[in-house]
Amino acid sequence: MKTVADSGATGSNRWPKLGLCVLCGLPAAGKSTFARALALRLRREQGWATGVLSYDDVLPPAFPDSAGTQPRSSQWKMFRQELLKHLECFLMALISGAQMSAPPNKTEAVWEDFITCFKKQDLIFATAPEAQPCHFLAKPAVSRPLFLVLDDNFYYQSMRYEVYQLARKYSLGFCQLFLDCPLETCLQRNSERLQPLPNETILLMERKMEKPNPEKNAWEHNSLVIQSSACSLEASPEVTDLMLTALENPIKCVEDNTEQKETDRITCSTNILHKADETLRRTVSQTMKEAKDRQMPLNDLKRLAEELNKLKADFLEDLRQGNRKHLCVQPTTDLPDVISSFCEKRDAIVQMYISQQH
Numbered sequence: 060m061k062t063v064a065d066s067g068a069t070g071s072n073r074w075p076k077l078g079l080c081v082l083c084g085l086p087a088a089g090k091s092t093f094a095r096a097l098a099l100r101l102r103r104e105q106g107w108a109t110g111v112l113s114y115d116d117v118l119p120p121a122f123p124d125s126a127g128t129q130p131r132s133s134q135w136k137m138f139r140q141e142l143l144k145h146l147e148c149f150l151m152a153l154i155s156g157a158q159m160s161a162p163p164n165k166t167e168a169v170w171e172d173f174i175t176c177f178k179k180q181d182l183i184f185a186t187a188p189e190a191q192p193c194h195f196l197a198k199p200a201v202s203r204p205l206f207l208v209l210d211d212n213f214y215y216q217s218m219r220y221e222v223y224q225l226a227r228k229y230s231l232g233f234c235q236l237f238l239d240c241p242l243e244t245c246l247q248r249n250s251e252r253l254q255p256l257p258n259e260t261i262l263l264m265e266r267k268m269e270k271p272n273p274e275k276n277a278w279e280h281n282s283l284v285i286q287s288s289a290c291s292l293e294a295s296p297e298v299t300d301l302m303l304t305a306l307e308n309p310i311k312c313v314e315d316n317t318e319q320k321e322t323d324r325i326t327c328s329t330n331i332l333h334k335a336d337e338t339l340r341r342t343v344s345q346t347m348k349e350a351k352d353r354q355m356p357l358n359d360l361k362r363l364a365e366e367l368n369k370l371k372a373d374f375l376e377d378l379r380q381g382n383r384k385h386l387c388v389q390p391t392t393d394l395p396d397v398i399s400s401f402c403e404k405r406d407a408i409v410q411m412y413i414s415q416q417h
């Protein structure tokens with residue numbers, strides 16, 4: 060029997076073709092509307108099967124903490140990763156031609172919403188729902204090219220990298236769209252929503268936003284910025300071209316080569332460590348400066364500095380060890396990933412101090 064890994068490795072010859080598209084941008088930038096319109100257009104014009112996975116529809120609402128400034132909690136991060144696991148189940152079923160089985164370990168609500176979302180889009184169907192439900196892939200999903208659009212803020216590149224890794228694991232096409240919308244428009248649209256996010260959340264996210272950077276990150280080279288003004292949400296031919304290119308050029312599966320990893324680790328220790336040290340040091344002192352500007356009490360400042368320096372030391376030590384403790388979202392020795400993971404942890408710490416102040 061052909062295993063999933065086998066099929067993944069021969070992905071470029073596989074039919075039907077499969078692609079993942081990360082759609083990122085600020086809350087209320089118009090992502091979901093754009094995603095739906097895009098999916099419809101691709102179905103009509105290209106004859107592809109399409110699916111939209113809007114995180115807001117599938118995951119429980121991300122209530123901001125009491126201070127209202129934390130965009131996403133660590134629980135949200137777990138849900139996000141769980142959702143990617145569910146997506147992986149779907150992909151595995153698609154690639155192996157088997158039925159789709161639920162992962163053993165899951166948050167029931169997230170799994171149910173995920174299934175419902177894909178059922179509504181005719182990607183899967185279930186038989187005998189009252190017994191142990193089995194999910195089968197619907198014909199459109201297996202008989203033609205399939206593009207799945209993942210719609211979330213994805214404001215740290217590390218969040219998008221998780222999707223990239225999934226695409227790489229199964230040799231899928233991968234591309235990113237960044238919906239660029241003026242901050243004021245987002246704030247305005249958000250305030251007209253039934254359950255608006257606090258304005259501070261959007262402001263904070265705007266400051267944290269790491270837009271796709273194809274010049275710096277080779278893995279982001281299939282990326283496009285789309286200007287979203289209130290009136291023009293039409294998908295351009297460039298988007299279709301980008302997606303076609305992604306489908307035709309699936310990411311090459313990397314061999315799990317321990318020797319190479321060891322070499323990487325050593326190179327990392329000598330080159331990246333120094334740079335990481337510098338960058339993290341700068342990040343910590345910048346954070347401390349901001350905390351002072353916020354007039355954080357002196358005692359708190361002292362404790363915060365200690366905590367951040369400890370975090371920095373942990374990260375550096377972890378990096379020196381080739382990232383064995385997985386302080387980052389994924390084991391990585393890629394500097395930008397390490398830095399953004401560090402920033403996520405730092406934000407969580409700073410947030411605790413800020414909430415205490417209230």
Ligand SMILES: *[C@@H]1O[C@H](CO)[C@@H](O)[C@H](O)[C@H]1NC(C)=O
Pocket residue numbers: 164
């Ligand atoms: C199952 O859940 C536990 C606790 O949430 C977690 O530590 C573990 O990694 C999960 N296992 C899998 C296979 O997802």
Ligand SMILES: *[C@@H]1O[C@H](CO)[C@@H](O)[C@H](O)[C@H]1NC(C)=O
Pocket residue numbers: 243246247250258
């Ligand atoms: C958030 O910002 C928008 C646009 O600037 C404004 O109209 C709205 O009143 C603000 N909401 C709050 C709660 O301050």
